[in-house]
Structure formats: structure tokens, C-alpha cells
Amino acid sequence: MKTKVKELRLQNQMTQQQLADLVYVSSRTIISIEKEKYNPSLMLAYRLAQVFGVSIEELCCLKENKELEDKQYENL
Amino acid sequence: MKIYNLKKFAQGLFMLALGLLNLLFNLQTGLNWQDYILIGALLFMGGRLLLHSLSRTISREEQLDEMDERNQLVLLKNKSRAFSLLQYSCLILAAIFIVAGKLEEQTNIIFLGVGLIFAFAISMFTDILTFIYYENRL
Numbered sequence: 001m002k003t004k005v006k007e008l009r010l011q012n013q014m015t016q017q018q019l020a021d022l023v024y025v026s027s028r029t030i031i032s033i034e035k036e037k038y039n040p041s042l043m044l045a046y047r048l049a050q051v052f053g054v055s056i057e058e059l060c061c062l063k064e065n066k067e068l069e070d071k072q073y074e075n076l
Numbered sequence: 077m078k079i080y081n082l083k084k085f086a087q088g089l090f091m092l093a094l095g096l097l098n099l100l101f102n103l104q105t106g107l108n109w110q111d112y113i114l115i116g117a118l119l120f121m122g123g124r125l126l127l128h129s130l131s132r133t134i135s136r137e138e139q140l141d142e143m144d145e146r147n148q149l150v151l152l153k154n155k156s157r158a159f160s161l162l163q164y165s166c167l168i169l170a171a172i173f174i175v176a177g178k179l180e181e182q183t184n185i186i187f188l189g190v191g192l193i194f195a196f197a198i199s200m201f202t203d204i205l206t207f208i209y210y211e212n213r214l
Contacts, residue, residue, distance in 0.1 A: 029145065
């Protein structure tokens with residue numbers, strides 16, 4: 001799933017380890033989220049959104065991702 | 077001195093005790109190089125676990141790693157895939173053993189194949205039971 005984690009982390013001049021420490025996960029989790037290999041849980045998304053001061057909807061590009069998912073369902 | 081990870085502390089103590097008992101027993105009967113490796117590994121791992129369980133920062137890091145949601149998913153997927161691979165391996169090996177046993181007319185090899193099919197059947201049964209359990213719980 002596409003997210004804005006990397007973009008917001010770089011805007012806030014944070015390292016992956018610093019962000020990981022703030023949300024109590026390993027830096028590998030942050031790396032996987034940034035590479036779109038892992039979808040964060042609702043609670044982790046909320047923690048990340050709080051760190052960056054944005055909504056979960058904005059952080060996780062929910063509108064964009066929903067549209068993509070909708071297309072997949074329509075093609076079934 | 078405070079113990080931050082009781083489970084690791086107990087594991088460390090157990091390994092150290094096992095290493096020391098091995099050392100004492102082997103001192104009486106005579107040591108060879110395999111014993112040195114085993115005792116060395118037990119004492120090293122036991123000591124390491126004890127030190128980790130007594131360190132606040134290391135214990136915290138290890139607990140965070142255990143609680144990390146991605147790590148939990150990786151463990152879950154890993155176990156699930158390993159189980160599937162084991163099931164397929166059992167079936168393939170069973171077929172090979174039964175065919176080889178028939179061709180060579182060796183009943184022992186056929187029994188090995190039958191044993192593997194039995195293991196596969198148990199794994200299927202376990203699979204169904206755990207599926208019913210989680211289907212009702214989640």
C-alpha cells in the first residue's frame with residue numbers, strides 16, 4: 001500500500017531509526033512500510049499520523065488506495 | 077541487580093547449569109574436543125542470556141522486537157510456509173519411498189513411505205483442527 005511515510009519523515013528530517021523509536025517498532029518495519037512491502041496496522045498508522053501531525057487518511061493515501069482496490073474488485 | 081526478562085534469565089541459568097554439570101561429569105570421565113565445544117557453547121550462550129536478562133536496555137530492545145507487528149507477521153508467515161513445505165515434502169518422499177520399495181521389492185522402504193503418509197495425515201488433521209479453532213475464535 002502506498003503511504004506518505006517516507007515523504008513526511010524526510011520533511012521532518014528524521015532517520016528511520018528515530019521514527020521507529022517514536023512509534024515503538026523496529027527500523028525494518030519502517031523500511032518495509034516505505035518500500036510498500038508492509039501495510040501498517042491501524043494503531044501503528046495512528047501513531048505515525050500523530051508523530052507527523054496529519055490524519056491517517058492523508059498518511060496512508062486512503063482515497064488513492066481505495067480507488068485502486070475498487071478497480072481490482074471491479075475486474076473480478 | 078534486577079531481572080528484566082525472567083524467561084531469558086531462567087534459560088540462561090539452565091544452560092549454565094547444564095554446561096557446568098557437563099564439565100564436572102566430563103572432568104571425571106575425561107574430556108575430548110567435542111566436549112570442549114559443547115561445554116563452551118553452553119557456557120557462552122548461558123552467560124549471554126543471563127547478561128541480556130539483567131540489562132535493561134537490551135531486554136527492552138528484545139521485548140520491542142518481539143512485540144513488533146512486522147516481526148510477528150514474518151514469524152507467522154514463516155511457520156505457515158514451513159508447515160506447508162513439510163506437508164508437501166512428506167507426500168513427495170512417501171511417493172518416492174513407496175515406488176522405490178515396490179521396484180526394489182524392499183518392504184522396509186515401503187514402510188518408510190507409509191510412515192510418511194501417516195505423518196501427512198496427522199498434519200492434515202492438525203491443520204483442520206486449528207482451522208476450526210481459529211475460524212470460531214477470530
